[in-house]
Amino acid sequence: MKTLQGKYIGLRALEPEDLEFLYQIENDESIWELSNTQTPYSKFLLEQYLENAHKDIFEAKQLRLVITSLEHKTFGLVDIFDFDPKNKRAGIGILISNPEDRDKGYGSEALSLVIKYCFKHLFLHQLYANIDEHNVKSLKLFETQGFKKIGLKEDWNFNGISFSNEYILQLITN
Template identity: 25%
Template sequence: MMFATNRIKLRKMTEQDIAVYHKWRNTIGVMESTSPALDIYSMEETGSFVQHVILGSTHSKTYFIMDSASDQPIGITSLISIDFKNRNAELIIDIGEPDYWGKGYGQEALGLLLRYAFMELNLHRISLRVFDFNTRALKLYEKLGFQQEGMSREALFRNGAWHHIIHMGLLQSEYSE
C-alpha cells in the first residue's frame, strides 16, 4: 500500500476526526513549535476550519497519521496550496501525540507524503516553513533533502523572544526515496 509503512498508515481526514484534531489544535505543547497562532479554539471554530479549509479545499490533501498496531491517530500531515499548473505545494506536519515524538514517526509520514507528491502527483517542488528553534524538525527536513531557501527574520514572537521562520524547499530532481 502506498500510504503505509510497518508502523504507520496515512488516511484521508474526515469529519469524524474533528474532535481529535480539536484536542491537538488546543494543546499548546503540540502547536508551539509549528503554529504561528497559539489561540484556543472552540469546537465550533475547529469544525468550521476542518469543513471549509481542510475538507472543502481542492488545493490541499490532508491525511491523519495512524499507528498501524493500535489504529490510533497520532498526527496530521498535509500538502496545502497545491498549484497544479506550476507543480508545487507546501508541506505541513504535526505529531499530535507527545508519546510519539522523537521516534521517527514524522520521518516515516513525510516519506510517504513526499513519495505521493513527487511520484503520483508529479509535483516539481515542495516547500515548507519551520521555526528556527524547532531543531528536531530542521534536522529531519535536512535529512530528507530539503534545502534552506531563505528566512523571514524575527517574524515570530514566542516565549518572550523574536524568532526567524526558515523557508525550505525540495525539488523533484533532488528527491530520493
C-alpha cells in the same frame, strides 16, 4: 506497497471521528506557535471543517492527512498547503501530537510517504517547509529527507516576548 502505507504507519483522510483529536490539537496552546494560531477553535467550527474535508486538493488547495499506526492509533497530522498545480509546488507541515510518540520514526516515515504521494500522484516538482530556527528536530527531519535550507526569514515569528528567525527549506524532484 501502497503510497500512503508504510512499514509502521499510514496516512489517511480525515474522518468525522477525528473531531476530538482535532479539537485537542487545535486548542493546544503549546503548539500554537508552530501553526501561527492565536485563538482556540470551537467544536462547531471543526465539525464544519470536517464536513468540507472531502473537497479535492485541486479545489481546496490544501489537504490534511492523519498519521496512524497500522493498528489505527492516531499519532499526528500532515498538511499539504498552498497547493499550486500550475507551478507544481506545495508546502508541507507535520505534527506528531503526543510528545511521548516523538523520536520514534513516525514523523520520518510520514514525511517520506507524503513526499512520495506529492511527487507520484499530485505530479509536483517541488515541496517547501517553513521551520523556526530553534526547531532543531524538525530541521533535522526535513534535511534527512533531502530538503535544503534555501533562505532565512529574519525576525519572522513573534512569540509574545521576542522574535525568532524561520528557515525556508525546499525539496526539488529531478
